[in-house]
Amino acid sequence: MTESPRTIHxxxxxxxxxxxxxxxTLLEDLIAEECVIEDTGPAPDGARHEGGPACLARWSELAGNQALNFSTEPADIAGDLAVAPWVLRWGQGKNDWxxxxxxxxxxxxxxxxxxGYVKA
Structure with missing residues (x-):
């Protein structure tokens, strides 16, 4: 039996x-071989990661970092595109987010x- 593809949600x-x-580990089978990531930093252009292994490595580094706290908000879906807002915190200070x-x-x-894009 063939497993049906996951929905965008x-x-x-x-x-x-x-x-x-x-x-x-939750990312391992979510990333296509042809995946491309354009990161938020370093400014102004960010970094580009090409290919499934490179994208998995980058996101695994971020997801596994216990010093970072990601809070997500509901995503808006338009066709095959998800617009997914978030807040990233890296400390307890007033400006650490x-x-x-x-x-x-x-x-x-x-x-x-x-x-990825950030408000500055």
Whole structure:
């Protein structure tokens, strides 16, 4: 029996859980081989990661980092694109946080593209 592809909502829920729970293993079968990530930093252009292994490594590094706290907000879905807002905290200080959004394109139950942006 062939497993049906995950819905975009299922992919986003599992992606967010990986960061919230600091469990990079939740990302392992969510990322397509042709995935491309455009990261939020370093400014102004960010970093680009190409290919499934590179994208998995980058996100696993972030998701596994216990010093970071990601809070997500409900994503808006338009076709194959999820607009997924979040807040990232790295400390208890007044300025130890940033608000951002990821634009995540999903095809056949896997992430093929992600672009991250932050409010400055």
């Amino acid at each position: 299922e992919v986003i829920d599992r992606y967010n859980a990986a960061f919230r729970l600091h469990d990079p 940033v608000r951002g959004v990821n634009l995540i394109r999903i095809r056949d139950g896997r992430i093929v593209e992600a672009r």
